[in-house]
Amino acid sequence: MLILLKREQDMSDLSTLEGFHKRWVEVFNSHDLDAHAALYTEDAMLFGAVPELMIGRAAIRGYFAGRGPKVHVAHYPFPHIVMINDEVAVTAAHVDFADGDTLMPYRVTWMLVKNLGEWKIAQHHGSPRG
Template structure:
């Protein structure tokens, strides 16, 4: 995991902690374990339409991939960290995803990542998650005029 930590002493440990927990939960695609990586009030934009708010909605999101994703591995790369508070960091960069889909089919995706990682009850968890594809062109419609 590449990081910039100039302004984020300790952020690398926080990010590495949630990163390892996410990969452990995704190894056999476990919706409950994946949800446990997030705070109860987390905000979440993932790979499906819609906005997931809170643990129940985030669990539903991960459960929607059961039978589709057998396992996943995420490598966080080119991450830049900003300390928001002693117990909270913003991380932004890219995620390299390797999936094993139903039937053993491999798949790979590179997405932009933004995470807010917060310490709650002595555990680092994801409080905000926004992953998206990189647009091929700016999302501007219409012409000048």
């Protein structure tokens, strides 16, 4: 894991980001669309496996509603993190999604913002690794 800090940071932010990361995987795998959408800002953007840019929590919820019932995170290591400041972080990781037993390797980046003391995804990009 690589963590680059722009300036001295309170390391508790990183443990909070680790908790956020674990929560994202949990709700993705639970298929709880409301809990999943709640991890994004109201005006979040997502570029995923479809050509359209998803803008807003409702659109992002709809995007995740379209995945198959067997799609889950098989492996999502704690991502590389760059702290921009105390309230903005950028992450990048290789993620293995799976549809049943078929692996779907992806690259995922997030821009997270601290919103009322809680981390939320403001920008999410996922693309097949190939």
